Amino acid sequence: MGMGNERRLLTLLVCLVLGTGLVAAVLGASRAVGPRPAQAARAGDTVDLRDVPPAPAEPPPGPDASAGTVTVDCGRNQEGHYNEDNLVVSPGLRSGAHHTHAYVGNLSTDAFSTDASLAAAATGCRGGDRSTYYWPVLRRPDRAGTQPHEHSAGHGNSGEILQEAAVTVEFRGNPVGKVVPMPPFLRAVTGDAVAATARTEADVRARWGCSGSPERTTARYPRCPAGDRLTRTLVFPSCWNGLDHDSANHRTHLAFPAANGVCPQGSFAVPQLRITLAYDVPPGAAVAVDSFPEQRHSPKTDHAMFVNAMTEAQMAALVDCLNQGRTCRT
Structure with missing residues (x-):
């Protein structure tokens, strides 16, 4: 060499x-x-709520409206029910959500739940509703998490999970007509988990706000005055096609009514689910909703899921309350 x-x-x-x-x-x-820390919200993702105009008033109910409300008392996840599953969108796939969900209602829900297992499980709802209600957690990205579920999601979703200070599960009727019962084990989705990269914002549904100004809501993270709680409100579609408890994209069997409350032709008004979450967040503290990595914790990606596991008697009582215009609590 x-x-x-x-x-x-x-x-x-x-x-x-x-x-x-x-x-x-x-x-x-x-x-x-x-692990890689959670990203803080981008500058354009936050807004001072005082700069948000009040939302238009909802139309007054008509003479045939189902004007009642039913509040289902399911606590605020004191049980610490968290996982990275999504029974509605990714059934049978462990960690299929790629972020962490928080739950109220059915205490058994995970990727492998079935209609039969939900119907037999314990529930956190005082009135015995075994339905499952869940959403992505909200975090403080500037504070390290210490619990196992605060590290398990990965994909940039890390930091201290904020415990909900209050969870309101409410069903409302329809402003122009009566509602019919939801079918057993109806699956429902609201919001768009990929809204930050989607071509349109047609499926963006989450509204953020502050407890002291319920008339003002936004699709961005709000900066709230001292003493106010940060809120998230997730409203579900309430016009059912009358046939299916789910669909291939988990959306086409349910639709949203028009602004005046009228359902699309060929569909039927069912009770409208509205979940409101409230958090104690210090003024100026950063928050980040769990998301897919490419969505960068955009507040527009907020979403929630629901599986109806009420008994026929429970659903009938709920529908009667709404159609009779009463205010009920279970």
Whole structure:
């Protein structure tokens, strides 16, 4: 071997040694700092709620309206029911959500739940409603999580999970007509988990706000005055096609009514589910809703899911309350 070849071989060996050492150092540093922290909200994702105009008033109920309301008392997830599953969108797939969901209602819900297992499980709802209600958690990205479920999601979803200070599960009627019962084990989705990269915002439904100004809501993270709670309100579609308890895209069997409350032709008004979540967040503190990595915790991606596991008697009582215009609590 010539002197030139020996020098080239020696140079190659030195580079390999140095390169290996550099990779090891980088990997060691990555392990030392732990998983990638959650990203804080982008500047355009927040707004001072005082700069948000009041929402238009809802149309007054007509003479045939189902003007009642039913509040279902399911607590605020004191049981600590969290997982990374999504029974509605990814049934049978463990960690199929790629982010963490919080639950109220049915205490057994995970990716492998069935209609039969839901019907037989315990529930956190005082009146015995075994339905499952769930949504992505909200985090403080500036504070490290200490519980196992605060690290399990990955994909940039990390930080302290904010416990809901209050959860309101409410069903409303229809402003122009009576409602019919939901079918057993109806699946429902509201919101768009990929709204930040979607071509349209047609499926963006979540409304954020502050407890002291319920007439003002926004699709962005609100900056609330001191003493106000940050709120998330998720309203579900309430016009059923009369046939299916689910559909291939988990949306076409249910639709939203028009602004005046009229359902699309060929569909039937069912009780409208509205979930309102409230959080104690210090003024100026950053928050981030769990999301897919490419969605970068955009508040527009907020969403929620529901599976109706009420008994026929429970659903009939709910519908009667709405159609009779009463205010009920279960």
